[in-house]
Amino acid sequence: MFLGKVVGQVWATRQSPDLVGRRLLVVEAVDDASDPAAPKVTPVVAADPLGADLGEHVVVAFGKAARVACGGDGDLAFEAAIVGIVDDLHAPQMPASWNQSAVQNKGGGA
DSSP: OEEEEEEEEEOOSSOOGGGTTOOEEEEEEOSOTTOTTSOSSSSEEEEOSSOOOTTOEEEEEEHHHHHHHTTSOSOSSOSEEEEEEOSOOOOTTOOGGGOGGGSOOTTOOO
């Protein structure tokens, strides 16, 4: 999983049947680049079952965890999904990119 910020949305008129009706968002990682959990490629396109808004900070899962979070059995055709909308964050010695003002969302979260 990684911490990210929603920076856009993707629309596709032709897509795998597993993606029909799923909202796809573009998420940019805010994790420290030296963190081994940080995604190797950003931005990431993630399925959004929670209704995150542009500019909100989110937790993104990969693989089977992402597919199960979207109500599947692990065999859906996507690799990343938003599994949490961040309301607040505190972590001792956190990277500058995680600072309090960087992860406060307008209007809270879900």
